[in-house]
Amino acid sequence: MSRDVILLGHGSGGRLAHQLLDELIIPALSSVGPADQNDAAVLDAPPGRLAFTTDSYIVDPVFFPGGNIGDLAVNGTVNDLAMMGARPLWMSVGLILEEGLGKHDFSTILASMKRAADVAGVRIVTGDTKVVPRGKADRIFINTSGVGVLEHDLQINGARALPGDIVIVSGTIGDHGVAVMASREGLELDATIESDTAALNPLTSELVAELAGALHVLRDPTRGGVATTLKEIALQSGVDLRLSEDSLPVKAAVRGACSILGLDPLYVANEGKVLMLVAPEAAARALAILGRSPLGGDAAVIGEVVGKGTGRVSLEAGSGAVRNVEMLSGEQLPRIC
Amino acid sequence: MSRDVILLGHGSGGRLAHQLLDELIIPALSSVGPADQNDAAVLDAPPGRLAFTTDSYIVDPVFFPGGNIGDLAVNGTVNDLAMMGARPLWMSVGLILEEGLGKHDFSTILASMKRAADVAGVRIVTGDTKVVPRGKADRIFINTSGVGVLEHDLQINGARALPGDIVIVSGTIGDHGVAVMASREGLELDATIESDTAALNPLTSELVAELAGALHVLRDPTRGGVATTLKEIALQSGVDLRLSEDSLPVKAAVRGACSILGLDPLYVANEGKVLMLVAPEAAARALAILGRSPLGGDAAVIGEVVGKGTGRVSLEAGSGAVRNVEMLSGEQLPRIC
Numbered sequence: 001m002s003r004d005v006i007l008l009g010h011g012s013g014g015r016l017a018h019q020l021l022d023e024l025i026i027p028a029l030s031s032v033g034p035a036d037q038n039d040a041a042v043l044d045a046p047p048g049r050l051a052f053t054t055d056s057y058i059v060d061p062v063f064f065p066g067g068n069i070g071d072l073a074v075n076g077t078v079n080d081l082a083m084m085g086a087r088p089l090w091m092s093v094g095l096i097l098e099e100g101l102g103k104h105d106f107s108t109i110l111a112s113m114k115r116a117a118d119v120a121g122v123r124i125v126t127g128d129t130k131v132v133p134r135g136k137a138d139r140i141f142i143n144t145s146g147v148g149v150l151e152h153d154l155q156i157n158g159a160r161a162l163p164g165d166i167v168i169v170s171g172t173i174g175d176h177g178v179a180v181m182a183s184r185e186g187l188e189l190d191a192t193i194e195s196d197t198a199a200l201n202p203l204t205s206e207l208v209a210e211l212a213g214a215l216h217v218l219r220d221p222t223r224g225g226v227a228t229t230l231k232e233i234a235l236q237s238g239v240d241l242r243l244s245e246d247s248l249p250v251k252a253a254v255r256g257a258c259s260i261l262g263l264d265p266l267y268v269a270n271e272g273k274v275l276m277l278v279a280p281e282a283a284a285r286a287l288a289i290l291g292r293s294p295l296g297g298d299a300a301v302i303g304e305v306v307g308k309g310t311g312r313v314s315l316e317a318g319s320g321a322v323r324n325v326e327m328l329s330g331e332q333l334p335r336i337c
Numbered sequence: 338m339s340r341d342v343i344l345l346g347h348g349s350g351g352r353l354a355h356q357l358l359d360e361l362i363i364p365a366l367s368s369v370g371p372a373d374q375n376d377a378a379v380l381d382a383p384p385g386r387l388a389f390t391t392d393s394y395i396v397d398p399v400f401f402p403g404g405n406i407g408d409l410a411v412n413g414t415v416n417d418l419a420m421m422g423a424r425p426l427w428m429s430v431g432l433i434l435e436e437g438l439g440k441h442d443f444s445t446i447l448a449s450m451k452r453a454a455d456v457a458g459v460r461i462v463t464g465d466t467k468v469v470p471r472g473k474a475d476r477i478f479i480n481t482s483g484v485g486v487l488e489h490d491l492q493i494n495g496a497r498a499l500p501g502d503i504v505i506v507s508g509t510i511g512d513h514g515v516a517v518m519a520s521r522e523g524l525e526l527d528a529t530i531e532s533d534t535a536a537l538n539p540l541t542s543e544l545v546a547e548l549a550g551a552l553h554v555l556r557d558p559t560r561g562g563v564a565t566t567l568k569e570i571a572l573q574s575g576v577d578l579r580l581s582e583d584s585l586p587v588k589a590a591v592r593g594a595c596s597i598l599g600l601d602p603l604y605v606a607n608e609g610k611v612l613m614l615v616a617p618e619a620a621a622r623a624l625a626i627l628g629r630s631p632l633g634g635d636a637a638v639i640g641e642v643v644g645k646g647t648g649r650v651s652l653e654a655g656s657g658a659v660r661n662v663e664m665l666s667g668e669q670l671p672r673i674c
Contacts, residue, residue, distance in 0.1 A: 007668065013560025013606070014665025018569075035496045035573050039417040039556060040390035042487065042494075045382055053377035054429035054482055055465045058473075080376035092391035094431070094480045128392045128480075132672060136395075136475040143431040143465075145391055145482035150379065157379075159372045219376060223350025232355075236372050269350070328351025331344065335469065 006101040011131030020129065024103065028110035029093060029117075029124045041125035043090060046149050051086035053077060054145040056094075060335040062109070062139050064183040066176075066194030069142055070112035072271060072337060075199045076222065077144040078120040082201040083218045083274070085156040085208045086148030088122040094143035095129045101139050109140065120199035122146065152208060160216040161237035166283040167303040170203065170274045170296045171196070172249045173226050177268035177336050178257045184335075187260065191253040198272030203295040207276065210289055214282035219275050222337060224328040225267040229275055230303075231313050231327050240309030243325065245317045249298045266315075267328045269336045277305065343438040348468025357466065361440065365447035366430060366454075366461045378462035380427060383486050388423035390414060391482040393431075397672040399446070399476050401520040403513075403531030406479055407449035409608060409674060412536045413559065414481040415457040419538040420555045420611070422493040422545045423485030425459040431480035432466045438476050446477065457536035459483065489545060497553040498574035503620040504640040507540065507611045507633045508533070509586045510563050514605035514673050515594045524597065528590040535609030540632040544613065547626055551619035556612050559674060561665040562604040566612055567640075568650050568664050577646030580662065583655045586635045603652075604665045606673045614642065 009016040026032060032041075057073040074091065081088045093113065097106070117124050175196040182193055200220065207215055217237075221229040226248075234241045250258075250265045258265050272295065278286050283301065290296025313325040346353035363369060369378075394410040411428065418425045430450065434443070454461050512533040519530060537557065544552055554574075558566040563585075571578045587595075587602045595602050609632065615623050620638065627633025650662040 008671045009666070009668035011560075011671065012665055012668055014565050014604075014667070014669075015663070016666070016668075017560070018664060036494075037569075037573070038494045039420040040388040040423065040483075040485070042421055042423075043387050043389060045387050050380050050382050050484075051377040052380060052427055052429060052484060053463050054431045054480065056431040056433050056467050056480060058433060058467045058469050083376040084379055086377065086379075090389055092389060092482045094391045094393040094482070096393050096395060096433075096478055126390050130393050130395045132395050132475065135472065137478075138469065138473040141433055141474075141478070143391065143393060143480035143482075145429045145431070145480075146377075147387075147389060147484060148377070157373075157375045223354070228351050232374075236374070267351075326352070327355060328349055329346070329353070330351070331346040331349055331353075332351075334345045334348065 004103050006097045006099060006131055008099050008131050008133060011129060024107060025110060025129065029114055049150040051081050051084045051148040051150060053080040056141060056143040057337055058141050058335055059180060059337050060138060061183055064180045064195055065192050066179055067197040068109055068112050069140060070109035071116035072197050073142040073144045074113050074116035075197050075271060076337060077146040078122055078199045078201055079220045081146050081148035082204040083220055085154055086150050087205060088120055088146055088148045088201055090125045090147045091117060091122050092145045093124055093127040096137055096141040097131045098137040098139050099131055099134045120201055154213060156215060156218055158217055158219060158233045158236040161233055161239050161277045161305050162216060163239060163305050163307045164280050165216055165277040165305040166280055166301055167241060168276050168286055169300055169302050170290055171298040172251045173270055173273060174250060174254045174258060174265035174268035176271040177333055178254045180336050181261055182257050189253060189257055193253050193257060196270055196272035198295060200274050200295060203293045206289050211278060211282050211286060214279040217277040221273060221275050222269050222271060225269055227266040227325045228327045231325060234313050235311035238308060239305045240307055240312040241303055242306045243303035243315045245315050247300050247302045249300045267332060341440050343434045343436060343468055345436050345468050345470060348466060361444060362447060362466060366451055386487040388418045388421040388485040388487060390417040391480065393478060393480040394674055395478050395672055396517060396674050397475060398520055401517045401532055402529050403516055404534040405446055405449050406477060407446035408453035409534050410479040410481045411450050411453035412534050412608060413674060414483040415459055415536045415538055416557045418483050418485035419541040420557055422491055423487045424542060425457055425483055425485045425538055427462045427484045428454060428459050429482045430461055430464040433474055433478040434468045435474040435476050436468055436471045457538055491550060493552060493555055495554055495556060495570045495573040498570055498576050498614045498642050499553060500576060500642050500644045501617050502553055502614040502642040503617055503638055504578060505613050505623055506563065506637060506639050507627055508635040509588050510607055510610065511587060511591045511595060511602035511605035513608040514670055515591050517673050518598055519594050526590060526594055530590050530594060533607055533609035535632060537611050537632060540630045543626050548615060548619050548623060551616040554614040558610060558612050559606050559608060562606055564603040564662045565664045568662060571650050572648035575645060576642045577644055577649040578640055579643045580640035580652045582652050584637050584639045586637045604669060
């Protein structure tokens with residue numbers, strides 16, 4: 001029995017750790033042979049500026065409809081690179097395992113990581129594994145860090161929003177957070193709600209190539225959801241945004257689950273959606289690019305930048321009533337990614 | 338009271354998370370202003386190959402004689418880059434905090450990270466913070482990933498050991514592991530044993546510059562200690578190594594604590610030492626470089642590569658008796674880094 005679970009010794013750096021690495025982790029994630037295992041990977045970078053990012057994943061439960069902590073961890077870091085207009089190149093994987101984690105579950109997670117990395121075209125080139133005693137972690141935590149290359153001279157970032165910019169979201173919002181929360185709470189739903197976890201770089205690379213200087217901001221609305229992400233951008237750029245409530249794409253099942261769980265979809269995390277702010281003359285082209293991508297099927301214009309300002313974000317209801325949108329407060333959705 | 342500790346909401350991505358970032362984490366670690374906080378850092382790389390590495394730190398206790406998890410996490414990743422002959426450039430910091438962690442301790446750890454980064458000349462450019470409920474982690478886990486540049490064409494790695502190479506260690510062995518274990522076990526010692534945690538890149542950059550092609554392997558003997566690290570190198574290079582037991586530099590206090598704790602210093606982790614394998618004609622020069630560095634005060638020749646082979650490492654005692662050295666087995670020293 002104990003042969004099928006992770007032991008403290010698997011984190012020792014000694015014989016057991018090498019066995020786990022050689023028999024399970026390396027074959028699953030990478031093709032680095034024993035002779036090439038060193039303290040760091042040595043790599044040739046293509047020309048261009050580099051993007052560098054990191055994220056730790058502590059999602060509970062580890063397996064949820066539509067994905068697991070493994071593909072989530074790969075896609076999340078790929079997307080952070082993609083949001084800077086970068087092409088993802090290399091990824092590191094830092095594993096913290098709780099003693100007793102089943103090797104079968106661990107293998108499933110590793111296989112999901114590899115598949116996600118292959119889809120995104122990113123290479124897992126370096127890693128680290130630690131094990132903590134039972135009760136000192138929760139099954140598995142994963143850190144992924146990523147390096148990408150910017151093969152253009154554009155400035156795409158949260159400080160570039162301009163008055164008149166159109167705010168577009170690439171698809172329905174709230175799917176990921178609701179899928180995880182419903183799974184954690186054991187909520188029985190009529191329709192299964194699946195996480196939207198996906199690598200967005202195939203989509204963002206097209207947007208960057210075709211929209212060029214008219215593409216001002218790309219950001220994925222993860223923790224804190226669309227509301228918090230747009231508030232960040234408004235503050236960063238010193239502009240005011242106006243959203244239209246009726247235009248927000250939300251699946252009926254997600255809306256229903258949100259009302260049961262007491263959540264507002266505007267604050268729920270997404271893991272396969274991108275918010276973009278584009279010059280008004282480029283909005284139609286952006287929607288066309290989104291429309292022909294499987295990642296942008298339900299894309300919608302959800303608002304605009306109304307002018308220079310102090311970072312105010314407002315939401316206009318169908319009735320014409322307008323309310324302020326603030327960042328997520330409190331601990332509405334812990335351990336969602 | 339609750340204002341002085343980390344709350345679940347600090348990991349939400351919302352208002353509390355931004356507060357923690359703006360008031361505590363960013364001022365401590367970095368000088369990135371709010372307008373420049375994006376999903377990834379965008380950086381200009383100097384010419385040369387890049388090195389990329391990652392490590393998670395789960396050390397228990399978090400504070401130990403000679404350091405804490407913060408400087409340990411910075412130095413460890415700096416050293417992994419240094420071992421490839423790279424100059425460390427950028428670092429990411431991924432924090433996993435247990436709800437209830439004291440903000441005072443957290444600030445102390447962050448300040449140590451910044452000091453260590455400044456000493457090593459590495460810039461902390463990107464980060465992430467997650468919070469898990471009480472009992473789902475153990476105070477704080479830190480992942481650091483690092484990117485460095487190789488400003489030369491040398492191949493320095495574990496597969497480059499050649500027959501005749503001299504094995505040198507840069508100083509006394511076992512200090513870090515014994516400092517942590519003695520602290521964890523509440524061992525009362527006559528002399529305080531301090532961790533050797535330190536950034537080795539000032540030393541390795543001199544070794545690389547002065548020894549050039551005669552410098553074959555650099556590796557820091559962390560988890561698994563000198564024994565496991567040399568066994569790895571022997572296997573990777575397909576050579577046999579012979580060590581001389583009497584030449585191993587071990588502080589008397591460390592030797593004493595090891596016998597109380599039932600440890601062999603050869604298997605105990607170091608965090609500020611480097612093993613190097615150099616061509617025989619370069620050994621004297623290597624020792625001279627080490628001798629003039631504060632990081633190499635107790636450097637010693639501890640063995641040599643006896644020939645091509647199957648990765649056998651043997652240890653010759655003063656009596657002339659020879660025994661095989663294998664990798665660390667089991668879980669002798671959990672949570673040492």
